[in-house]
Amino acid sequence: MRTLFRSLTGLIALTCVLPTWSEAAGPVLVIPAADVTLTVTTDLPESAAIKKAGACELTEEGAADVRIVGQLIPAIAEDGTAKKDRFALLAAIPPRAGAEKDRRFRVRPVEASKKDAFHVDDVEQTTLKVSDGGSPVFAYNYRTIDGKHVPDGDHRKYRTGYIHPVWGLDGAVITDDFPQDHFHHHGIFWSWPYIGIDGKEYDSWENRHFQPKYVRWITSQAGLRSAVLAVENGWFLGTRKVMIERVWMRTYKAADDTRVIDLDFFWTPVDRPVSLRGRGGKSYGGLTLRANVWPRKDAIITTPQGATPHVGDSLATSTDLVNTPLPWADISSEFPGGSGRSGVAFMVHPEHPDFPPTWLTRHYGPLCVGWPGIQGKTFEPGKPFWIGYRVLIHKGELDVAALEKQYQGYTAATKTHWEE
Numbered sequence: 001m002r003t004l005f006r007s008l009t010g011l012i013a014l015t016c017v018l019p020t021w022s023e024a025a026g027p028v029l030v031i032p033a034a035d036v037t038l039t040v041t042t043d044l045p046e047s048a049a050i051k052k053a054g055a056c057e058l059t060e061e062g063a064a065d066v067r068i069v070g071q072l073i074p075a076i077a078e079d080g081t082a083k084k085d086r087f088a089l090l091a092a093i094p095p096r097a098g099a100e101k102d103r104r105f106r107v108r109p110v111e112a113s114k115k116d117a118f119h120v121d122d123v124e125q126t127t128l129k130v131s132d133g134g135s136p137v138f139a140y141n142y143r144t145i146d147g148k149h150v151p152d153g154d155h156r157k158y159r160t161g162y163i164h165p166v167w168g169l170d171g172a173v174i175t176d177d178f179p180q181d182h183f184h185h186h187g188i189f190w191s192w193p194y195i196g197i198d199g200k201e202y203d204s205w206e207n208r209h210f211q212p213k214y215v216r217w218i219t220s221q222a223g224l225r226s227a228v229l230a231v232e233n234g235w236f237l238g239t240r241k242v243m244i245e246r247v248w249m250r251t252y253k254a255a256d257d258t259r260v261i262d263l264d265f266f267w268t269p270v271d272r273p274v275s276l277r278g279r280g281g282k283s284y285g286g287l288t289l290r291a292n293v294w295p296r297k298d299a300i301i302t303t304p305q306g307a308t309p310h311v312g313d314s315l316a317t318s319t320d321l322v323n324t325p326l327p328w329a330d331i332s333s334e335f336p337g338g339s340g341r342s343g344v345a346f347m348v349h350p351e352h353p354d355f356p357p358t359w360l361t362r363h364y365g366p367l368c369v370g371w372p373g374i375q376g377k378t379f380e381p382g383k384p385f386w387i388g389y390r391v392l393i394h395k396g397e398l399d400v401a402a403l404e405k406q407y408q409g410y411t412a413a414t415k416t417h418w419e420e
Helices: 400-415
Strands: 028-032 038-043 054-060 063-076 082-093 102-109 118-123 127-132 135-141 162-166 188-191 194-197 200-202 213-222 226-237 240-252 258-269 274-277 286-290 300-303 306-309 328-333 342-348 358-361 366-370 377-379 385-395 417-419
Touching (some): 063 226, 118 213, 118 226, 127 226, 286 342, 300 400, 328 400
Antiparallel strands (some): 028 417, 286 366, 300 306, 328 342, 358 366
């Protein structure tokens, strides 16, 4: 957790006229030099003079012409709440020719233009939709969504607390919801087939017993170069809350035909232990993507082990992976509404517990991170636990080398630190 909030994405360019300032004041942000854009989220030190959220400017020492617009948001506490009167910096640092080892930046607040900024809109008081200028990025459904074509009485007909749609950079709809082959799949979601409470097992994977219920917004902030949503939900058995769930979603301007959405999850059992366990033999249970692929068979899944196509006529294929430890996996296809092939990858934060977790991949659409896996874990009341991921959206297909380069950029950003 020491570097939990230092992940980062998307190219940031200055779009407003800024006054000059002294490079001698304030702490210095130190970032590893890299040949990819690094996206950073890091808490400001207490010595920083910045005392409010909003836009900020980063100026690089020894390269005064490099000026980058970032964003200041509430800092995140260990339990997923917002720290009072503390802030975190979000920024995307593009590569600079000649930069070696570490790059050093000073940060100060600025007034920034709102032209082409992100927007967050509440749609029918059920969904927050995030847009980048005029282009949709993703939607988070915080209240109940009805699967109109799912039969009445089916426990999979209603759902809440998930991300859908996710749009590609060309407007393609990448995620699916209530697909005919698996009604319970829904966009980007997180649920488990086995949840142990008081000696009994419950299932949120197929919405048999419960699903998260919206409690409150922690923050909703749309800036020039990024947007941040943070929500608190509860897991309820009847009227009794058994788990507090807090989710932070951060997205950035697209750069180099890619866009990033960073996800941080925090759970705290309320008054009794809660156990989580994945499906035996397959390991699913945890963060899951349902890509909009079925019934087509054109998907390519790429992992560090290589790229594989769909084989055969059934949903499952011999090229699928089960219970396989991976740091990342990607699926690409021709998604509805797009102008060509697009893809989306899940990447696991390098400080994720039990790194790397096990996965299930399916060429008909699912990517499933199985954590804590088929052995399961029990979490004690009042003690928060965290997991973190990156969602990388991209045009076309990326090979193993390109995806590994993106993942190394993700991990490099966790080495960001401050010097007084």
